[in-house]
Amino acid sequence: MANLHRFANPAQFQRLSRALLPWVAGITAILFVLGLYFALFASPPDYQQGDTVRIMYVHVPSAWMSLFCYTFLAVAGAVGLIWRHPLAFMSARAAAPIGAGFTFIVLATGSLWGKPMWGTWWVWDARLTSVLILFFLYLGHIALSRAFDDPARGAKAAAVLALVGAVNVPIIKFSVDWWNTLHQPASVSRLAGPAIDSSMLPPLFLMAFAFMGYFFTLLLIRIRADLASRKVQALRVAALAAAE
């Protein structure tokens, strides 16, 4: 624990994140360029979907990230509530809008794919509905963490919401197996191995890593900005106190 508390020190975090940020951002940019090139140009059209399959290279990584971010929120919330780690609530607060963004992208691209393929923008099946609930959980988390005058109370309330909403994560993942849905079952993470042809996997994984890198880039920037604004706040208060 003593080891972890070294990173709990905000000054230590600022130093470490300043060194990491250019690397994370640079790797993310390279992954996006490669991923988009493979996704849009260097991969074949699908035998049934044609070029519409390319929506998958944005849709599936953002779906993975929407679940990853929510798990991150729940874990950060638990760490904040139990161990009172000073950076835990701050990273949850920084991650929630990013996760909401990924969830919005997955809903929007799914809708754009659904219209030509299924013949509808939206249906209330178990997968689509549980992802919409995930989106509302994110919005609730963002609102709750900013709803109190005392930020510490807001962070605690939001952490409880993140933990309660965590039951939705396995429901989303397994909704397509437990109930029959219009949405197709999992193609990549399944016992029989991927049902996606090997020519279509490189763009998918490149985009997945690019999305992951994008998440960490934004996360670091947002935590750094939050720490900086708290510092400004503290300096203002100190200046006011000195003026009196």
Next chain:
Amino acid sequence: MRPKHRRLAYVAGGVALLGAATALVLTAFQDNLVFFYSPTDLVEREVEPGRRFRLGGLVEEGSIERDGATIHFVVTDLAETVPVSYTGVLPDLFREGQGVVTEGVINEQGHFTAATVLARHDENYLPKEVADALKDSGHWQHAEGAEQ
């Protein structure tokens, strides 16, 4: 017990209880969470004629007949079948052997009149050349056939 451990116990216990409650609720509402009934479900549960519901399965090979603007086909789950008729625009993926979900009503004779027809896409993604090669070599099994 140290406060840290007490808080850990509260959080772990709370999440476990909530998970159990959710599992019970989802099991209890199992019937309402399915998006469509299969032809076999219809044999087992007797849906009353005139009630609107969704029927899902595969379009049986060789069953599509066009009659002006109306199309007749058979939905199968490889065990039971239901004849369906529909008037309207079909999605691009609609074809024989394809998964479909239709919404409509069934009459006393077991004939389903659909108000909407949606195509289901399976979990397989292949380039056209690979699909053709599989068909040529005889290794092609229609993906949907393996389902359910």
